[in-house]
Amino acid sequence: MADPPVSTQPPATRHRRVSRSGCCAALAATALAAAFAPGVATGHPIDAASTFNLFIPGTWETDASADPAQETGALRPIADRIRHDHGDSAVVYFLPYVARAFDNGESYGSSKATAVANAAQVLRAFADDHPGARFTITGYSQGADAAGDLAAAIGNGLGPVAADAVLAVALLADPRAGTSGETTVGPRPDGVGIADPRPQGMGSLVGRVSSICDPDDLYCSIDKRRNPFLGQLGTALGKTADEATVAADEAATFATTIASIDVVGIVRGFESLPRAIADGDLQAAHEISGDLNGRLRPLVTLADAVDFEQIATVLALIPDKTGFTAAASVLARALAHVDFMKAADLVGRIQEVTWSAVGPVAVRAGAKTLPDSTPTTPADLAHLGRELASMASRVISPSAKADTEMAVVAPDLSSMATSVTEISARYAITNPRTLIHDAVSARDFYEGDSHNRYGSFIVDDQGRNAITWFADWISGRIAGA
Template sequence: MMGVFLPGTWETNTGADETRAVGLLAPVATTLAERYGGDFEFRFPAYAAAAFDGMAYGDSKDTGVAAARRVIGDAATRCPATKFVLAGYSQGADAMGDVAASAGCSGDPVSADRVLAVGLIADPRQGTAGGKLVGPQVDGQGIAGPRDSGFCALSAVTAEICATGDKYCATNATENPITAGIGQALTQAGVEHNDLASALTTDLSTADITELPTAVEQLGSTSGTELGSATKTVTDSLGSLAALGNWVEDNPSARARLDQAADGTAEKAAAGILDGLRESNIGAALDSLAQVGLRLAETHAADTAAATAAQAADSVTPLTDAVTSTESETIAQAAQVLAVLKPSVVFDQLMNVVDHGLEFAVDIPALVDALNRMLGVLGDPATDIPGKVRALHGVIGEVNTLFEPLVALADGVDLHTVSRLIAMIPDTTGTAQVASILVGLLANLDVKQLASQVGRLQENVWALAETIAAGGDLLAIGARLLEFAPTALGFATLAVQTLTGESTTSSDTTSTDIASAARTLVASAGGGQDGADAVGQLLSEGLEAVEFLLSGVHQDYGNYVVDSDGRTAVVWLTDWFSNRIRQVVVVR
């Protein structure tokens, strides 16, 4: 008998020892091995088990399918009498479920009569025809949708376990169409065809942070082939880390999140790595390492290569110090934190845009009205100086307040990127597309400059109002107002044109303007603030679901009780596999 157990995301890697039990399913394998001794053998296929940390989920899953098929196929060919139990958790369940469906429906990579049982925990394709749900009922199917083929001949022996509330394996597509759509989009293979996945991926696949200090030390103490190997390792790691470091510098909220973490945590260690990265001269190190490669290829240049390598090592001392000053286990956890930092921050930014963007969309009619009133006050010859100042004092205050959601929306956010991501949300209602257009239009505004101009205008008019209240010279105030008026007039005119698409110099209007996009966005959910709230809920639902998918967070299946006997998912699966083995196989 052989048990093939496919681990979940980050529980294994392509270089793992396949004879070693790892992750959630490890107790199942080791307990069966203890019960049946030499009659039972297990394997944990080594595959990428990644998600947005150098490889898109769908591509990683494909490596899991290939690894499982290889292990099962080789054993089936080598030992024609061997029977199998197959299991997978999370991403591993996704891949192993596909393998089981293939075996049940086509006999590949092994015929169905040789498979004793299939157990899938937290399968994103839960709901596939033939699979039997064990434990409490859940609402909906897996986030990636069920397999079209079903399990065919393996239906009677395929068990699915999904915890209540685990969106990964239980999403109601009718009530949550966005969640289901995003899940299906993100679980597809092929990063080149999946812009949403690639936009959220941080490529740290070549960055071995825990081994970096050793490789850097070798730069100054080895030569020849060993120096070449160390040079490649350090170059690959520094290149990946530098790209992440540059992104963090452009996104202060990412760094703030890590800085707020408690001492001794993986998040704090990740902040220390970023500190060391910033304090190191990565550019100089990479230049030196490139020279090392050239020198190693030259005859009689070994000494020069070694000296240049030592310079590279000196350039990254702050980074290596940050790594060596922390326990290796914490550094490994910190590397995982850095791997998912980008998607988690991007989704925070998306939620910020959703929250404040909808507020701004609702306020745009009032903003346009306030700007037009501002133009009217400035151009009204019948209003005296004190009247103009009082009116401007009020209306510019309104404009400033109405611009606040836009300032909050754009704070530290790349709106062009957010616009593209929103556009990728699968949404048959068209709401996401309209929201994307609106955010894209707002991305073309210099929001900081806009806010600064409003602030200066408000300060100027307040100063004029205070001077009037203090009994100042009206002629002097009038002169200052004349100086102030062109700036205020130009700002208000440009703002109205930008928001509405209208132009005083041309009869043409832009095909889509901010005000029109805002009206469409609000109207698509019924209009008014209630409509905006409904749109916000729709987008939030989708984004929260993706954040759940990216985080890899599932219920604690090691403690999740599935039956009246109090057995957990892991214990139940172990007992069920054992019972199936006893029923079908004569054990020595």
């Protein structure tokens, strides 16, 4: 997984995403200015502050319009402890950002990129106004993902503040746990974060970054070879976990590819081509078959590369609040009932024959317009016409097997494809692969409660839980500065 630059917005190809991220950054800047106003939000004079303590909440714990002076979520007790121990000398700031994952059209990657960008802006602004300030950065879950990326950038000289100004970075349930240069506190997880460790490491911040992860928490400790959802998927498919991993990736490839194919245009081609042949308009038949051939090519390639029935099964198992994977599953199951190799071959033959229909033979065949001429027979054309009519009916309305629910959702291929397109537009799904990978990961996270019980997760022989340990450590780092 590539690390997003800390000073950039999400990819420019996601126009709606960029606009939303820009809005979030602007809101963060406004909130920052409000928090720094004397007597407003912080409750103490900012000029007296010696530390700026940035907290980045986890998924669904905040939003883009949240008040940064209001502690929230799992990190709240740590912030309360800092306020209690250090009073006016410590600014506490809870970062407003989207904090979503695969719902409301917002992918996890886009949401985290917003958090990194907003956090970088907030830190840079405070450092510019308070040159001698020191910083702590604390994140939970998605917030730890963003905080860790920010820390890695700072430690490698690419961040918004100097590394020597950072006192402590606390990462709770970091999806990129296992990054070189961080100190693991408490029981050591068997795996690494679901998003993989940061390859550049923590750089010069080594010794100042602490990470806590419950070994049972799949956000921050997962052996991908033993992924529970992939195990379940493997059972459903009759495959090993490794093969199920490949199947899930193929489902993501299918969803991305099918979203770019004009399935509705293909259906219309199969509706109009038989009519053109029946009317004897071979010029139109040639043009339609040429266009249809081009539209079919990526679908033929896809059909040759994946098993549509298996794809349908995988997509049906994936949790997704938008309904995209369910609609794509129905479409995949319908496509499994169409022989696209044969359909493409038939269309190609029609394209050839319509170029060769000439003179009296073409007239006897009922032709009204004539392309370039080479001999053919009426029987050739009649045979292709019958084949095409049969194939077209199977493309336009694929016959569902008795054990499928395909026809319940949509009566024809065009309607199925339109459902996928409409859901994509409604939820601004521009990268189906990301949505599917996020959803696959989310299925595992919902299986247990380890991710939400850090207040009772004991990490040392003094009996301190994760929250208390971080509160003690950060407060001690501030006191010793």
